[in-house]
Amino acid sequence: MLRRAYNAGEDVKAQQLAWKLIEKGRDLLVAQDVLIRSLWRTSAYDQVLELTERWPDADLHGLGAQAAKRLQGERPAPKVRHGKIPPEILRSVAFSSTDMVENWHQTGSVLWFQHPDGWVHWTMPDGWELSTCHPSLLELSADVLLRPWVPSVRSPLTPGRVPGTELALSWSAGTDSTAAMQLLPSDTVLGYHRRTVDGLLDHRNADRTIAAVQNGGHRVVTVPSDHEIIRTHRGKSIGFSTDYASGVHLILLADHLNLGGIAFGVPSDNTWLWKGRKFRDFPSTHHWKTWSARFLEAGLHLVLPINHISEAGAMRIVSNGPWANVVNSCMRGDGKTGCERCWKCFLKNGPLGRPFDEKSREIKTFLRARPLRTAQHALWAIQSMDLEHLVPDLAHLLAEDLSWWEEAYRPGLDLIPFPWREEVEARTREHMLQILDDDSPLSRVDISFGTEAVEPYPPEASKTAALEA
Ligand SMILES: [Zn+2]
Structure with a gap:
C-alpha cells in the first residue's frame, strides 16, 4: 500500500502510511526510505535533513546532503520537459515565426500549439472550435506564451474582434484569485488552468475548493494543459512564460464565452509595489501600458480587480467570506x-x-534572507503575530503600525474598467476594508536591505514572475 501510494504520487497518503509503519517498527528501513523520498519530492527539505540525520541508514540516495544544499539556496539545473506527442498528421508541420495563427491546430477536443522547440496542448471544453476563434485571440495567446523568446509575436494583432459582454477570471483556487472572485460580479466565469505535467503536484486542495465554489453557484471552466513546459526549453523550471500566460486558456475561450474582459488576481504587492518592497506609480509603468493595450487589440479589457488590495487584504476578504x-x-x-x-x-x-x-x-531560512522576500507583506505578518524578536535587524522597519497594509488603495480602482469598477468598489466597501487615498502609507513604501543582499531559499517554480517589467 505504501509503495502504491508513493508510485501514484499521493505523497500525503504515502507519508501517513510510512509514519504508521515506523511507529509500529515494521519494515522500518523501507518505510523510512519512502518517507524521505516522498518528503524530498514535495520540496520539504528541512524535514528531509532532519530525518536523514536521525536515520542515516535510510538515506539510500544521499538526499540529506542535497537537502542541506537546497536549504542554502542551491538550485538544480532545470530539466527540459517534453509534452504529449502530436498526431502523425501534424508532425511534419513547421513552426511559423511570421504567422502565429498557423501554429494552432485542433484534433477533436485537443488544441495543439507549435512553439520553436516543440508542441504543447490544451483539452478544450465541448463545442469549442478553433475555426470560429478570431485570429487576434490566437496571436495574443502566442504573445503571452512566447514573448521572451520570439520577437515577432509582438507584431500588431489582426484587428476587428468586437468585445463581448462577459467577464472571466483566471482563477487558481488560491487566496488572491479567490479574493478577486469575491469582488467581481457573481456571474464571472472562473477559468481554472490544470497543469497536466509534473504529476507531483497535489491537486486535492484545489479540487476541494473548485467543488465548494461550484456548489456555491459559480461557473468554473477547467482547462487542462501542459503549456508551462515551454520555458523549460529556455533554461527555466516549469511555469508560466509571462505573467498573463496564466490566463491563456481564457484568451483562447474568449469568443466561445463571449468575453469582453479577462481578470487576474494580482495584489498590490505586485502592482503598486516593485518586488513587494518599493512603491511605483503602476499606471505609468511599461508593464501596465504595454499589456493593457495589447489585450485591447484583441477586444479584451485587462482587469486587475485586486490591484488596490494587498495580500493581507485578500486574506481578510477570503477569511470573512464563504470559502474561508x-x-x-x-x-x-x-x-x-x-x-x-x-x-x-x-x-x-x-x-x-x-x-x-x-x-x-x-x-527560519526565509526570515534570515535579505532582501526579505515579499518584504512589505512579510513585515506586516511578523508584526501582526508579534514575532518581531525573530528579525532583530529589521526593528527600524517594524517601529510603525503596519495595519494600514490590510486596507484598500483608492487610486487602484481607477485601473478597473467600467462596467466592473462600480461592483468592485461596492464589494470592497462591503468587506469593511477602508479605502485609503493617494497619501496612503503605501505610497511611501521603500524598503531596502543594504548591500549584503543574499538571495534566499529557492523561489517557487510554479508562480509567475511578479510583474517585474
Ligand atoms: Zn505549508
Missing part, C-alpha cells in the same frame, strides 16, 4: 490543512491564526 475553510495557500498540505512548515504557512496561514512552526528550517 476551503482555501489554503499551502502547496504541501493534504487538502484540508497546511503543512505548518513552509513559508506560505507562515505568511498566509499564520496571520489567520492557523498553526505553523517558527522553528522549521524553511521558515
Whole structure:
C-alpha cells in the first residue's frame, strides 16, 4: 500500500502510511526510505535533513546532503520537459515565426500549439472550435506564451474582434484569485488552468475548493494543459512564460464565452509595489501600458480587480467570506490543512491564526534572507503575530503600525474598467476594508536591505514572475 501510494504520487497518503509503519517498527528501513523520498519530492527539505540525520541508514540516495544544499539556496539545473506527442498528421508541420495563427491546430477536443522547440496542448471544453476563434485571440495567446523568446509575436494583432459582454477570471483556487472572485460580479466565469505535467503536484486542495465554489453557484471552466513546459526549453523550471500566460486558456475561450474582459488576481504587492518592497506609480509603468493595450487589440479589457488590495487584504476578504475553510495557500498540505512548515504557512496561514512552526528550517531560512522576500507583506505578518524578536535587524522597519497594509488603495480602482469598477468598489466597501487615498502609507513604501543582499531559499517554480517589467 505504501509503495502504491508513493508510485501514484499521493505523497500525503504515502507519508501517513510510512509514519504508521515506523511507529509500529515494521519494515522500518523501507518505510523510512519512502518517507524521505516522498518528503524530498514535495520540496520539504528541512524535514528531509532532519530525518536523514536521525536515520542515516535510510538515506539510500544521499538526499540529506542535497537537502542541506537546497536549504542554502542551491538550485538544480532545470530539466527540459517534453509534452504529449502530436498526431502523425501534424508532425511534419513547421513552426511559423511570421504567422502565429498557423501554429494552432485542433484534433477533436485537443488544441495543439507549435512553439520553436516543440508542441504543447490544451483539452478544450465541448463545442469549442478553433475555426470560429478570431485570429487576434490566437496571436495574443502566442504573445503571452512566447514573448521572451520570439520577437515577432509582438507584431500588431489582426484587428476587428468586437468585445463581448462577459467577464472571466483566471482563477487558481488560491487566496488572491479567490479574493478577486469575491469582488467581481457573481456571474464571472472562473477559468481554472490544470497543469497536466509534473504529476507531483497535489491537486486535492484545489479540487476541494473548485467543488465548494461550484456548489456555491459559480461557473468554473477547467482547462487542462501542459503549456508551462515551454520555458523549460529556455533554461527555466516549469511555469508560466509571462505573467498573463496564466490566463491563456481564457484568451483562447474568449469568443466561445463571449468575453469582453479577462481578470487576474494580482495584489498590490505586485502592482503598486516593485518586488513587494518599493512603491511605483503602476499606471505609468511599461508593464501596465504595454499589456493593457495589447489585450485591447484583441477586444479584451485587462482587469486587475485586486490591484488596490494587498495580500493581507485578500486574506481578510477570503477569511470573512464563504470559502474561508476551503482555501489554503499551502502547496504541501493534504487538502484540508497546511503543512505548518513552509513559508506560505507562515505568511498566509499564520496571520489567520492557523498553526505553523517558527522553528522549521524553511521558515527560519526565509526570515534570515535579505532582501526579505515579499518584504512589505512579510513585515506586516511578523508584526501582526508579534514575532518581531525573530528579525532583530529589521526593528527600524517594524517601529510603525503596519495595519494600514490590510486596507484598500483608492487610486487602484481607477485601473478597473467600467462596467466592473462600480461592483468592485461596492464589494470592497462591503468587506469593511477602508479605502485609503493617494497619501496612503503605501505610497511611501521603500524598503531596502543594504548591500549584503543574499538571495534566499529557492523561489517557487510554479508562480509567475511578479510583474517585474
Ligand atoms: Zn505549508
